[in-house]
Amino acid sequence: MTSTTRTTPALSLRGLRKEFPSPAGPVRAVDGIDLEIAPGEVVAFLGPNGAGKTSTIDMVLGLSAPTAGTVRVFGADPADAIAAGRVAAVMQTGGLLRDITVAETVALTAALFGRTGSPAPYLERAGIADLADRMVGKCSGGQQQRLRFAMALVSEPDLLLLDEPTTGMDVEGRREFWSAIRADAAAGRTVVFATHYLEEADTYADRVVLVSQGRVVADGSTAEVRSFASGRAVSARIDDDAERAAVAARLRDLPAVDVIDHRGSRLVVRTGDSDGVARFLLTQTPARDLEVASENLEDAFVALTSTPVPSTAPSTDGAAR
Amino acid sequence: MSATTSTPNTTTAPPAARPARPAVRPLAAARVYLAVELRRSLRNRRTLIFSMVMPPVLFLIFGVQGDYATQSAGNGNVTAWIAVSMALYGAMVTATAGGASVSVERAQGWTRQLRLTPLRPAVYVGIKLAGAMVLGAASVLLTLVVAAFAGAQMSAVAWVLCALLAWVGSLVFAAFGLFMGYLLPAENVMQILGPLLALLSFAGGLFVPLGDGWWATVAQLFPTYGLAELVHAPLGGDLGVAAVVNVVAWAAIFSFGAAWRFRKDTARV
Numbered sequence: 299m300t301s302t303t304r305t306t307p308a309l310s311l312r313g314l315r316k317e318f319p320s321p322a323g324p325v326r327a328v329d330g331i332d333l334e335i336a337p338g339e340v341v342a343f344l345g346p347n348g349a350g351k352t353s354t355i356d357m358v359l360g361l362s363a364p365t366a367g368t369v370r371v372f373g374a375d376p377a378d379a380i381a382a383g384r385v386a387a388v389m390q391t392g393g394l395l396r397d398i399t400v401a402e403t404v405a406l407t408a409a410l411f412g413r414t415g416s417p418a419p420y421l422e423r424a425g426i427a428d429l430a431d432r433m434v435g436k437c438s439g440g441q442q443q444r445l446r447f448a449m450a451l452v453s454e455p456d457l458l459l460l461d462e463p464t465t466g467m468d469v470e471g472r473r474e475f476w477s478a479i480r481a482d483a484a485a486g487r488t489v490v491f492a493t494h495y496l497e498e499a500d501t502y503a504d505r506v507v508l509v510s511q512g513r514v515v516a517d518g519s520t521a522e523v524r525s526f527a528s529g530r531a532v533s534a535r536i537d538d539d540a541e542r543a544a545v546a547a548r549l550r551d552l553p554a555v556d557v558i559d560h561r562g563s564r565l566v567v568r569t570g571d572s573d574g575v576a577r578f579l580l581t582q583t584p585a586r587d588l589e590v591a592s593e594n595l596e597d598a599f600v601a602l603t604s605t606p607v608p609s610t611a612p613s614t615d616g617a618a619r
Numbered sequence: 620m621s622a623t624t625s626t627p628n629t630t631t632a633p634p635a636a637r638p639a640r641p642a643v644r645p646l647a648a649a650r651v652y653l654a655v656e657l658r659r660s661l662r663n664r665r666t667l668i669f670s671m672v673m674p675p676v677l678f679l680i681f682g683v684q685g686d687y688a689t690q691s692a693g694n695g696n697v698t699a700w701i702a703v704s705m706a707l708y709g710a711m712v713t714a715t716a717g718g719a720s721v722s723v724e725r726a727q728g729w730t731r732q733l734r735l736t737p738l739r740p741a742v743y744v745g746i747k748l749a750g751a752m753v754l755g756a757a758s759v760l761l762t763l764v765v766a767a768f769a770g771a772q773m774s775a776v777a778w779v780l781c782a783l784l785a786w787v788g789s790l791v792f793a794a795f796g797l798f799m800g801y802l803l804p805a806e807n808v809m810q811i812l813g814p815l816l817a818l819l820s821f822a823g824g825l826f827v828p829l830g831d832g833w834w835a836t837v838a839q840l841f842p843t844y845g846l847a848e849l850v851h852a853p854l855g856g857d858l859g860v861a862a863v864v865n866v867v868a869w870a871a872i873f874s875f876g877a878a879w880r881f882r883k884d885t886a887r888v
Contacts, residue, residue: 359734359735360734361731361734361735380734380735380736380737381643381737382640383640383737386735387735389728389731389732391728392727392728392729392731392732393727393728393729393731393732394727394728394729394732395659395724395727395729396727397659397662397663398655398658398659402655402658405651406651406652406655407736409647409648409651409652410643410648410652410733410736410737410738411640411641411643411736411737412640412641412642412643412644412647412648412737413641414647414651449732453640453736454640
């Protein structure tokens with residue numbers, strides 16, 4: 299870290315694990331996550347469905363207890379952080395009473411946090427001032443989501459968690475929701491949002507934490523993830539197994555190699571320096587049938603979040619942060 | 620990827636400009652919440668029909684017609700006896716619905732949302748029950764006022780005692796609703812509990828006298844029996860030990876059941 303002053307992290311996860319009992323033995327939803335998020339960061343928690351995003355968020359909110367590991371929110375226990383109003387969340391679904399109005403919902407939430415003033419400013423900030431007198435049950439999915447956001451604002455939380463906040467919204471609703479969040483985050487709030495939309499992570503986050511099967515598989519700034527992903531894939535055939543393993547080991551020492559994948563007798567190397575890797579393979583190894591292909595963010599995402607092959611190790615180690 | 624460029628504001632603490640958090644005032648919060656609960660009840664047509672319309676209407680159907688209406692029954696007449704029955708019935712339905720609505724709101728994720736606020740789960744249940752009791756008081760008063768105009772006669776003390784017993788006694792059914800709601804977690808749980816309450820009212824001797832047959836013995840086991848005897852006690856006649864044991868036992872069973880499920884639920888969420 300370049301920081302000179304050490305501040306208490308907004309969120310600190312250490313060796314976090316969560317197992318759920320099932321008839322076929324315990325299912326591990328979160329499998330050892332180490333993560334530190336500094337105050338003021340806007341972080342995307344990106345991963346496919348079932349990656350463990352919601353389980354992690356539940357533990358951060360104190361809604362479920364970790365099987366192992368620790369969660370600290372601004373150095374405190376999640377339950378204390380909730381009670382102090384330092385952390386708030388916008389959940390994916392539910393959590394609303396359908397037979398009261400939008401304004402009543404926010405006023406009630408505010409009262410629970412000891413604020414008895416008008417709910418109008420929160421409705422304004424969430425962009426739903428015009429819906430104040432509408433029954434919650436008559437609001438669209440996107441409107442309800444902005445209502446949840448308004449409810450999350452009443453405690454003026456330092457950390458805001460959003461669990462797949464735009465699922466089921468149309469394009470327009472999604473844009474309005476994010477512009478409300480963005481405007482708010484500009485004031486210095488720490489925002490962590492779970493999503494499985496790459497584009498959302500790319501557009502709205504400063505930092506992307508890629509999770510798959512309960513683990514952090516990549517962690518970096520959006521620009522880094524994009525440059526990482528906009529690299530190329532060099533693949534080549536090496537028939538002899540022992541030879542191929544040896545080449546893979548030597549490739550790992552090259553500076554710009556990100557991921558090495560085995561596909562049958564072919565090695566697939568994701569790299570920012572395809573020329574260098576190609577030169578190495580053709581001049582110093584018995585590799586043949588060499589191919590160079592462009593990669594996009596989608597490919598990198600799929601590669602990083604699909605079933606891990608032992609050799610699939612991204613160059614960035616999430617735990618190093 | 621290096622870690623340095625990805626954390627733009629590492630040294631920036633949350634801005635000091637953010638207003639200080641006010642201290643949470645549990646009483647003020649509970650008052651606002653209770654007001655919301657009452658507004659919800661008044662807006663809910665279903666609740667109003669079952670709590671405010673049905674009991675007086677049932678009273679008018681069964682209590683003022685027929686030759687028996689003006690016959691005396693203890694310290695009052697039969698009309699008063701039926702008025703008290705219907706007052707208890709209204710309070711019971713209201714309390715049960717109030718208790719059961721906790722599980723409905725749990726199914727809707729509202730209790731989970733509340734766990735993200737400083738409100739304690741036990742206080743939430745307390746507010747729900749208080750809301751139901753306010754509505755139950757209105758229901759009891761309405762039925763008895765209608766009855767007073769429709770020819771019910773009993774002593775002044777009996778009017779007051781009957782009303783209080785029906786109202787306070789309905790707490791047993793608030794616990795019943797809470798317990799059943801946890802056991803049958805469905806949005807339409809009252810569609811099951813409503814008819815069940817009517818059946819229990821017949822079985823326990825609230826709607827019709829039990830007579831002297833074998834049923835009078837069996838009926839003593841139903842949770843409606845004890846309360847039915849209790850609310851009619853101010854009208855005269857002796858209150859049996861069985862009735863008191865019945866009320867205490869069912870109150871304990873429903874309360875412990877509700878507390879047990881409640882603990883399990885808040886531990887898990």
